[in-house]
Amino acid sequence: MTATTAMPGVVGPKGAGKGASSGAPRARGPRESLMSRTAAMLVMAVFTLYFLVPIWWLLVASTKSPGQLLTTPGLWFADFNFVENITALFEYRGGVYWRWLGNSVLYAGLGGLIGTLIAAMCGYALAKYRFPGREVIFNVVLGGVLVPATALALPLFLMFSQVGLTNTFWAVFLPSIVSPFGVYLTRIFAAASVPDELIEASRIDGAGEVRTFFTVSIRLMSPALVTVFLFQFVAIWNNFFLPLIMLRSEELFPVTFGLYTWNSQLNQIPELRSYVLIGALLSIVPLIVAFLALQRFWRNGLGAGALK
């Protein structure tokens, strides 16, 4: 993004003007000298490399046979065993990896959806209704953004133990549907993008509050909701500590935790190494898909939250 705005002279990609299409003539930034542009590009190139090389290594490693993993250069291909590796992974221990992948999709997908819905309702209510204690609630929720989820895992475990919910689906799912950041973002967005006049209009037309929310407001808020959903999806998918604390039964593990349990035993059971590698590669595919499919909304939502 920075690249396109830094070079306004170049014909921008189709979507580039979208954010600034408020009718004003396109802003012409100060022209950068060749030196500083080159330096910026160089810095970005280095960072890009820094982030992409591990993924490239993972991709290469997952095509190698277990023997070649350690004996051939890490950044280039040896014999191509990609399909064999995947087949072996899916057959190992009765395809338990499939199960983990499915669990992750369920935790992250369903958890993300419900978490987004709850955050949207909460943020919308805080933005559009006036009631005593509104700011207090909002500030408490904001405070929640500051508390890392890891710090809550152990207290949650002790509480869930009281009600006998540890080592169940709910032990991971219920904490996952809470998103203080989502509430914050949806509140800001609802305040900015849902005009009071529109709500008034639907009230006059006879729609109740819930119906107004689901038929009018939620549509106007959709860019923010996609952002919240993506955030939640990624956070739940990558959440590793909570399952570590809560789960004992292999059939409930999400894929991150499952791979970690294998990885922790490499010293004594080295055969697991290639399963961990190929498993890690496959486990990021859903994240990439989610990002590619939703990134347009993601960007709009982030921008809207930041600017308005």
Next chain:
Amino acid sequence: MQHKKKAIAALALVGTLALAGCSTASGDGGTSAAGDCTPSDGKVDLTFTSWIPGIEDAVQLWNDENPDIQVAVQTGPNGNSGTYQNFFNQLKAGNAPDLGQIEYDALPNFRVQDGLVDLAACADVVAAEDDFVPWTWGQVTLGTEKEIYGVPQDSGPMALFYRSDLFEANGIAVPTTWDEYKKAAKQVRAAGGYITNFSQTDINQFAGFVWQADGQWFQNDGDEWTVDLTGDASKTVADYWQDLIDEDLVSTYPAWTDEWNNAYNSGEVWSWNSAVWGANSIASGAPDTAGNWSVALAPQWNAGEAKAGNWGGSSTAVFKGTEHLYEATKFALWLNTSDEALTALNTSANIYPATTAGLDLPSLQEGVEFYGGQKIYDVFKEAATQVNPDFVWGPTMTQTYADVADGFKAAASGQGTLFEALENGQTTTIDALKAQSIPVKE
């Protein structure tokens, strides 16, 4: 009005979900005091946590034969990677499993935290002592007279893995003492290699060396702990390896990394003093050297001695809070002594048994291709009987390992010595014990 109904329906749905959650929870949160070792009436359900992949298959054998004692397997990462912490959390919450896998060096920690049931009340367990390799029993009695805190599961007797092709081609005799080993190290260095890699982080391997030299890092007289990381044996071992490092006779790659594997695979490093389970680590880490390795008994400190160290091994322990001590021990004994279970564990997860009879499993009688067809387990069987039975672990091994490893890493890069790292570990370990209100004798 319609939307209100919807809202109520949604609320009701959430409520039912929560209830459904409650009803599917397994309710084993009982905290009744562990009593005597007598059979319970009726069907018994046990939970057992272990991180050994494929242990379900062994447990399935048990469940098929014992419809009245059904064992559910729970799993997780390797002990120090999270499962131990989970055990402590569960003990605090009162929902620990009935049985759990605990490595020997972690047992004292669970004991001082009062998490384990003393199995001495069970006559079957007491009677089983003779089935086990004697020193493994010492690992579960924790140096006490009568108390038993687990059933030994596996062991890691140490021996010398070496590149027989390179030793032979260069006319170097296989060392039988540590003096010869050092001489060989110089010859290997002259030939362009390193005799071995000194691991800065595998403090339990170093403990294995001290163990072989009859060292004692910890002792417990029932009340107080004695910490002695700096005794004569430790000093001998530390000085020995310090010399090898100083004279550049050993490499110091961080263990278990790619460069470490590569050092073995490329023939740069010629031997490894490791435990029985290390046989697989080499085979997968250095595949290009297949057929060129052999195994010999570990070099001795004094010529003519027959002593071995140990690296690793775990036990099956019973947690406080279990209501079925009798059934739990019955299962633990079956899992760790019966032929069918030991065979299943050995084939699925390379578990090396702790019982005397287990050392003769058919799968341990065969020549191993990677080692040029050598029957390597014959060597380990001999080593298994040479381990000193009196070695005791301390209650804060994770901390001790971490602190000593910090010092070892510094020593490997030329700052300080291995022995200084042990001296520092001695101090920090005593501090850690005191911080936990564990009495220390000074």
